[in-house]
Amino acid sequence: MSRADEGLPFLLRYENVAHYRDGQVWILDRRVYPAREEYVRCGDYHEVAQAITDMVTQSGGPWLAAALGMVSAARGVRNLPASRAREELERAADVLGRARPTTSQGMRAHILRILNIASDAIEKGDDVEEAVHAYVMKSLEKRYRYSRVMAEYAVGLLPDDVTILTQCYAETLIGFVLLVCQEKGKKISLICPETRPYLQGARLTASVAHDMGIPVTVITDNMPAYILSKGMAQVFISAADVITLDGFVVNKVGTFQIALAAHYHRVPCYVLGTPSVNNPDVTTVEIEERDSDEVVHAMGVPTAKAGVKGYYPAFDITPPELITAVVTPKGIFAPGDVKKYFMSAP
Amino acid sequence: MSRADEGLPFLLRYENVAHYRDGQVWILDRRVYPAREEYVRCGDYHEVAQAITDMVTQSGGPWLAAALGMVSAARGVRNLPASRAREELERAADVLGRARPTTSQGMRAHILRILNIASDAIEKGDDVEEAVHAYVMKSLEKRYRYSRVMAEYAVGLLPDDVTILTQCYAETLIGFVLLVCQEKGKKISLICPETRPYLQGARLTASVAHDMGIPVTVITDNMPAYILSKGMAQVFISAADVITLDGFVVNKVGTFQIALAAHYHRVPCYVLGTPSVNNPDVTTVEIEERDSDEVVHAMGVPTAKAGVKGYYPAFDITPPELITAVVTPKGIFAPGDVKKYFMSAP
Numbered sequence: 001m002s003r004a005d006e007g008l009p010f011l012l013r014y015e016n017v018a019h020y021r022d023g024q025v026w027i028l029d030r031r032v033y034p035a036r037e038e039y040v041r042c043g044d045y046h047e048v049a050q051a052i053t054d055m056v057t058q059s060g061g062p063w064l065a066a067a068l069g070m071v072s073a074a075r076g077v078r079n080l081p082a083s084r085a086r087e088e089l090e091r092a093a094d095v096l097g098r099a100r101p102t103t104s105q106g107m108r109a110h111i112l113r114i115l116n117i118a119s120d121a122i123e124k125g126d127d128v129e130e131a132v133h134a135y136v137m138k139s140l141e142k143r144y145r146y147s148r149v150m151a152e153y154a155v156g157l158l159p160d161d162v163t164i165l166t167q168c169y170a171e172t173l174i175g176f177v178l179l180v181c182q183e184k185g186k187k188i189s190l191i192c193p194e195t196r197p198y199l200q201g202a203r204l205t206a207s208v209a210h211d212m213g214i215p216v217t218v219i220t221d222n223m224p225a226y227i228l229s230k231g232m233a234q235v236f237i238s239a240a241d242v243i244t245l246d247g248f249v250v251n252k253v254g255t256f257q258i259a260l261a262a263h264y265h266r267v268p269c270y271v272l273g274t275p276s277v278n279n280p281d282v283t284t285v286e287i288e289e290r291d292s293d294e295v296v297h298a299m300g301v302p303t304a305k306a307g308v309k310g311y312y313p314a315f316d317i318t319p320p321e322l323i324t325a326v327v328t329p330k331g332i333f334a335p336g337d338v339k340k341y342f343m344s345a346p
Numbered sequence: 347m348s349r350a351d352e353g354l355p356f357l358l359r360y361e362n363v364a365h366y367r368d369g370q371v372w373i374l375d376r377r378v379y380p381a382r383e384e385y386v387r388c389g390d391y392h393e394v395a396q397a398i399t400d401m402v403t404q405s406g407g408p409w410l411a412a413a414l415g416m417v418s419a420a421r422g423v424r425n426l427p428a429s430r431a432r433e434e435l436e437r438a439a440d441v442l443g444r445a446r447p448t449t450s451q452g453m454r455a456h457i458l459r460i461l462n463i464a465s466d467a468i469e470k471g472d473d474v475e476e477a478v479h480a481y482v483m484k485s486l487e488k489r490y491r492y493s494r495v496m497a498e499y500a501v502g503l504l505p506d507d508v509t510i511l512t513q514c515y516a517e518t519l520i521g522f523v524l525l526v527c528q529e530k531g532k533k534i535s536l537i538c539p540e541t542r543p544y545l546q547g548a549r550l551t552a553s554v555a556h557d558m559g560i561p562v563t564v565i566t567d568n569m570p571a572y573i574l575s576k577g578m579a580q581v582f583i584s585a586a587d588v589i590t591l592d593g594f595v596v597n598k599v600g601t602f603q604i605a606l607a608a609h610y611h612r613v614p615c616y617v618l619g620t621p622s623v624n625n626p627d628v629t630t631v632e633i634e635e636r637d638s639d640e641v642v643h644a645m646g647v648p649t650a651k652a653g654v655k656g657y658y659p660a661f662d663i664t665p666p667e668l669i670t671a672v673v674t675p676k677g678i679f680a681p682g683d684v685k686k687y688f689m690s691a692p
Binding site for chain 2: 034035191193194195196197199202203206207210216217218219220221222223224225226227229252253254256257260261264295296298299300301302303304305307308309310311312313316317
């Protein structure tokens with residue numbers, strides 16, 4: 001059976017997101033890509049959590065990095081008595097789960113499943129590092145397969161000749177959307193808002209499309225409404241950091257105003273992701289505020305006079321009324337119906 | 347009588363926008379301010395036009411720079427026969443008037459008035475350089491006084507404790523709004539979107555507020571909708587490069603999507619400016635597309651992989667339905683009523 005990342009470009013191949021070797025987790029430093037291709041080496045789970053907090057990786061990246069942090073933690077407890085080993089792994093799960101506040105619910109749920117695998121291995125006397133690593137790689141494979149399924153549903157909604165407007169770096173989801181479009185012979189091109197302050201759109205999403213040979217245009221974050229008013233994109237596609245069960249979409253700051261502009265111009269807005277069982281409604285969402293210094297720097301260069309402050313909410317919240325459809329691994333839902341996801345057959 | 351720029355900070359004082367000396371026009375280089383305080387020296391009107399095209403100055407800056415370019419041209423024709431002098435000045439007017447396409451209607455009208463002054467001086471045998479310079483300085487003084495009048499009308503619309511969201515660098519208009527707020531004892535603060543790709547919000551508007559001692563926060567261009575959703579600003583105030591007589595506002599790209607977000611959150615959107623008699627309707631507006639390379643650079647550093655293209659429309663168009671009021675030197679108009687500006691007493 002072929003690997004689920006087959007056909008995807010450099011940035012989206014498993015080992016280039018993050019990989020594990022002998023207790024160490026190597027994470028591609030997305031803060032400097034594509035100017036430099038560098039990996040941050042994390043010697044233990046604390047360093048993995050710090051790398052996630054520092055946004056060495058983002059979007060789906062922390063999901064894999066944190067899981068590999070658990071593998072590293074599992075290696076560290078191999079020679080401990082079972083109860084001490086469990087304690088230490090619980091500590092690791094807690095530290096890794098709290099690395100980014102907004103996505104912490106989903107991250108904790110993922111890490112708790114890893115913790116159960118580790119507990120089972122400890123109980124059975126299996127090699128806990130090996131058991132956890134095998135589980136993480138299986139989950140990763142499944143995650144990619146689910147991404148492809150979502151992309152296939154999404155591509156089914158697109159015309160044969162389409163320019164997609166996206167936001168930030170939707171990782172495997174946008175990668176598979178582009179790949180499936182290519183496979184189906186659709187004529188596609190992509191417009192990426194640059195996504196300040198970290199410029200994930202310009203640096204990451206545009207690189208993925210460029211590496212796949214798909215025409216891509218970068219715009220600044222103040223241009224989506226103009227682009228849509230000129231009919232230059234026929235659909236807005238984004239991923240989500242959280243989809244609450246009452247249909248709100250939490251995603252990189254800027255998603256909300258693009259969705260507003262799309263709605264105004266009657267351009268469909270499709271959000272790809274799995275509803276978060278841990279976020280029953282929008283009141284459970286905490287918007288992470290990051291170091292405001294990033295906002296008054298661009299590519300490391302100060303943009304404002306010394307003493308001028310920035311403000312950096314990392315995410316925003318798009319209400320269901322602006323979203324045309326939520327595309328999940330189980331099919332397409334109206335945003336008001338995402339609760340039904342958990343009643344659907346897989 | 348005091349000068350109309352009294353009380354305004356560094357960036358807004360006449361001589362720091364652009365000044366004329368012995369045939370040369372010195373323009374503050376807004377592309378590098380506040381990192382560096384440098385003036386571009388233009389030896390003739392061609393160099394002034396090029397500086398305007400290159401965005402050495404922007405917002406209201408080209409209005410003064412082009413006028414001073416006409417002074418320089420006037421100096422150059424002092425010893426020519428009247429008909430040759432007129433020809434040469436017409437050529438200068440044409441070159442300067444075409445330096446930026448979107449604002450060319452208003453710019454040409456302004457330059458034509460200067461051309462008439464020059465013609466009169468030539469006919470009367472007056473010193474044409476002196477006559478044109480005197481007229482330009484008188485117009486500048488009047489422009490600043492009109493800006494203050496608009497600001498006073500606008501401030502009358504504001505609550506006593508207010509955070510203003512603005513866009514790009516609205517030059518004297520935002521400067522006087524802040525100054526008049528201070529004079530009236532209002533408690534104000536300002537939020538500036540950074541305004542990529544040139545970052546006029548972060549570099550210029552934030553500097554003006556900071557120099558005036560007004561609390562100012564820079565955000566990236568993807569944050570206005572979030573800011574408004576959190577009630578962090580109670581009004582959106584922008585200037586306009588063009589206000590068409592059917593009530594559309596042409597301004598720095600991004601204005602449209604902020605106005606959309608303001609409208610969605612029922613936050614008033616006030617646009618300050620003079621309706622353009624030369625733009626009877628929105629179809630007369632040409633949106634300037636600038637060098638797309640700027641979009642894939644930030645502060646001079648490349649942001650995207652080599653080969654990835656950008657797209658750079660410099661302006662966008664906000665429809666009247668999103669604008670609460672247009673604030674002019676003759677008072678406050680509904681956007682649908684701006685035609686009446688020309689029927690009002692001065």
